[in-house]
Amino acid sequence: ARPAQLKGTLILVHVANMPSFLARTIYYSPIDHKNLNRVYPGRRDGSVSERIAEAITREVIDRSDYLVDIHSGDGNESLRPYTYWSKLGLDARADSLGRMMALAWGNDHIVVDTDRPRDLKASVYTQNTAHLRGKPSITTEAGYLGVAAEDMVQRNVDGAFRLMRFLRMLPGDVQLVEHPIWLDRTAVLTSPGTGVWHPRVDRGTTVQRGTVIGELTDFFGNVVAQVRAPFAGEVLYIVGTPAMSKGEPVGMIGQTAKENDR
Amino acid sequence: ARPAQLKGTLILVHVANMPSFLARTIYYSPIDHKNLNRVYPGRRDGSVSERIAEAITREVIDRSDYLVDIHSGDGNESLRPYTYWSKLGLDARADSLGRMMALAWGNDHIVVDTDRPRDLKASVYTQNTAHLRGKPSITTEAGYLGVAAEDMVQRNVDGAFRLMRFLRMLPGDVQLVEHPIWLDRTAVLTSPGTGVWHPRVDRGTTVQRGTVIGELTDFFGNVVAQVRAPFAGEVLYIVGTPAMSKGEPVGMIGQTAKENDR
Structure with missing residues (x-):
């Protein structure tokens, strides 16, 4: 795909949590010892993880129509690829488009989350913050043990292109997982x-x-x-x-x- | 080998740096941000890494006749197995017995270190602290990326038994690496x-x-x-x-x- 073919805007956040990335810490920031993916929507006057969450909420989630939180395997986790889909029953559009995004991304194993927080002020997770703000969203998992495994990197690249075709941001045939394995x-x-x-x-x-x-x-x-x-x-x-x-x-x-x- | 066959005393330190182990931090302590293997001989009134170094110096190194610092691959390092031998030229006995310990341990790749610190009060490394105190010592490397790979665990077990046979702590034939690859x-x-x-x-x-x-x-x-x-x-x-x-x-x-x- 060439950039000129792109319709709409793709916002990429290369490394969301720079302190944890560079210090290679698992779960917790080396600075404030908080888990970025547990402090959403964040606080502008909070600690560093809370400020990162607030910046992502304001600069990325609120400016987006769809959101993918791409997880690539914590340093200690040996993962099989799968996708989180939230089905909260509060917003039929966000629920159903989230389901389609999961099928478009390509992982056949899809976790059905029905019990994420429903409070906008305590949305806790990146994906959930988008979902509660009416933006269909998924979280994807691929990778393991902190290694940049080529097949896992390729899964993420493929997923992004599949999803952009589904969203008509790029031309080309839409592919959906034909035989999803729902994990409820x-x-x-x-x-x-x-x-x-x-x-x-x-x-x-x-x-x-x-x-x-x-x-x-x-x-x-x-x-x-x-x-x-x-x-x-x-x-x-x-x-x-x-x-x-x-x-x-x-x-x-x-x-x-x-x-x-x- | 049965414990009853053991002559002499084997002192095992299972996890030398508990704060770093449990927090899975690379190089630096999550508490004082120091590298334990750069603060020897340590300080009794120092920060936690310095206190650990001081305790190991006092309770392990000073009570030992021979010392092996078994490294098993930092979380970020992909290693091939090798052994560090120090040849400082200050103590012919420590130098030559250290060489024999390296050959007994079993890794055929042996790094020849000639420029470690010569100051007892700034011995910096675990192995060097022992060496400067007249105790022949080696540092061994086996393992990678924080994974408990069975073949690497077995190398360490084999090395310990080979070395104890060389030191006549256990009965059995002594094996030495026949064709060492010295890396000078x-x-x-x-x-x-x-x-x-x-x-x-x-x-x-x-x-x-x-x-x-x-x-x-x-x-x-x-x-x-x-x-x-x-x-x-x-x-x-x-x-x-x-x-x-x-x-x-x-x-x-x-x-x-x-x-x-x-």
């Missing part, structure tokens, strides 16, 4: 303690209710806890590095919707 | 700017003088600098993740010694 029950599992994490499943693995997805040992190698899948499903991500603190995520399980009519 | 010229290359790092070589690759080992782009993808090998050699490690700040290491090149008689 998900659980982020967290660590019951601090120690060394030993994952026992890979990203994308299918697990039964009760499957051990990983073990926590103390610093001497003694197993102190097992983390089990609370229901049958697929491993959307698993933490793939050893450091683990109490309450941190260890992985996420998604269960395929029984009916496919979303 | 090395360079840690650093980034000329802040941006996104694109490695262009893999760990272990042989490079010519002038080979581009990676490119730094700005946050928009424009190449702003190329980093080239300053001499022919082998890539001991290359930074494998994108975040890059000015002055940070991007990789290390080692040149094979012309004569093999070390």
Whole structure:
């Protein structure tokens, strides 16, 4: 595609959270120790993460008609690609166009979120901030362990072009995922303690209710806890590095919707 | 091996730098922003990294006869396994036994360090602190990108058992590396700017003088600098993740010694 073919405006934010990117910190800013994706819509007079959120809300989300929050795998997470779609039931247009954006982007695994915050003043997440402001939005996940894996980079490039064709920003055939796998029950599992994490499943693995997805040992190698899948499903991500603190995520399980009519 | 077979005492420090381990920070403590392996021998009344260094100096190094500092690949580094041997020329016993420890451990690539600090009060590194106190010591490198790769874990286990057999702490045949590759010229290359790092070589690759080992782009993808090998050699490690700040290491090149008689 050539830039001259583009209709409308594409706003790209290359690195949303520069302090965390450069310091390579997981979840939290090295400056204010806050998670940028938990402080939306942000505060102009807040700490650095809150000010970044406020700037993104004002300069990006409020100026956009559609929003994609492209996640590329935290440094500790081994992910299989998937997309978050919010279905809050407050705004039928944002819900249904968000669904179409997810199908246009290209990941066949789509998490159906129905319980994100409904308060404009505490929208918490990037995607949710757009959604509550009437802008259809998705969050995409591709990548793992902080590595710029070429196939994952290409997925994001392909997704952006597929979505721009769907939105008629670029000419060309529209492609939608034909056989989406809707995941309408998900659980982020967290660590019951601090120690060394030993994952026992890979990203994308299918697990039964009760499957051990990983073990926590103390610093001497003694197993102190097992983390089990609370229901049958697929491993959307698993933490793939050893450091683990109490309450941190260890992985996420998604269960395929029984009916496919979303 | 059974514990009853052990002669002497094995002191194991499972995680030397707990704040950095749990916060998954690269190089620097999340608390005092110091590099533990640059503040030896430490200070009892110092900041947390300095206090850890002081405790390791007092409780581990000063109580030991031999010391191994087992590095397992920083979260951002893609490493090929190798061992650091210090040859300072101050203490023939520490120099020559350090050489034997390196051969016993098992990595065939051995960096010959001749320019570490010679000041007991500014020994800077863990290994160097032991060496200057008359305790033969090595630093070993195995692992990459913060992942607990099974083959790299096994290398460390094997190295520890090989070394304990060499030191007659355990019964069994002594094995030494038969054809060591001594690297007596090395360079840690650093980034000329802040941006996104694109490695262009893999760990272990042989490079010519002038080979581009990676490119730094700005946050928009424009190449702003190329980093080239300053001499022919082998890539001991290359930074494998994108975040890059000015002055940070991007990789290390080692040149094979012309004569093999070390």
